[in-house]
Amino acid sequence: MPQAVPNTEKLDEHLLEVVRALHGAVKQGVSHKEDPKIMDKAIHDSKDILDVIMAGNVKEWLN
């Protein structure tokens, strides 16, 4: 078997959590289309999550 990159599994698990959290936020907003407050909160939550991923500080995520 090849030698895997250290933290491969940890990064995979972290990103999976991020993706699930994002989908959760989006779903919350989409399922309350008639309620602008809930939509705004969902957009805000999504932005908070995405800002961390876009910053790309991988070492911080895995520590």
Added chain:
Amino acid sequence: MFTDKIELKDFDKMDPEYKDLLGHVLTIQADCEIGGPHLYVETMLPAAPTKLDQLIVARTAAEEIDHFRKIARVAGDIGVDVSFVLSQPNEKRFVDSFRGLITTWEDNAVFGFLIDRVGRYQLEEFYDCSYLPLQRILPDIVTEELGHIEYGYNKTLELIVSGDEGKAKAQKAVDCWYVRALDMFGRADSKKSERYRHWGLKRRTNQQAREDYMNEVGPILKQIGLTVPDPNKGRRYM
């Protein structure tokens, strides 16, 4: 032509060229997956025309991050670290289309319509490929890419039917992204492309894939009342 199917446990036995090519293509694919959100999240998440569109921007980014995750896992398992692309500045992306920022809604729409479609083509190259762990992650990724393409198409269509101004914006965006899309397939005489095919990692030559794309997109553009840009004008890779 190599026709065997390779599992992770067989990887160490493979020819160094195979290992290099697989690692290289996984790195580029990972860069393209995360490169998309880096183009539009900052600008389009706050600026999409409706709250629902804002949330769809976030959902699209979530799906692309998940695609990155899956590719990174396949790469990491064979010892190829692609995590550096998570913090790579846009101007250093492997593929030109992912450099810079998307700053208008029409560019965001056409990006989904045309560039995510190239993404689908690139992923389809791995259908029935020789590396089975890569083959296995494709169906879900391609299904999600199809959703991005459809959304981009629908938003482009909305612009066109909104009136002359919207149609002109859509055409301008198509003029910009169509040429970039064609360049994404790489040079027609690429030697590396031949080696990918030799090792069963890709199915078509760069030129075959590009022509298939043009044959698919051209009629769609005409059908929605847009002009197909000159495929030779402004190209960087012929």
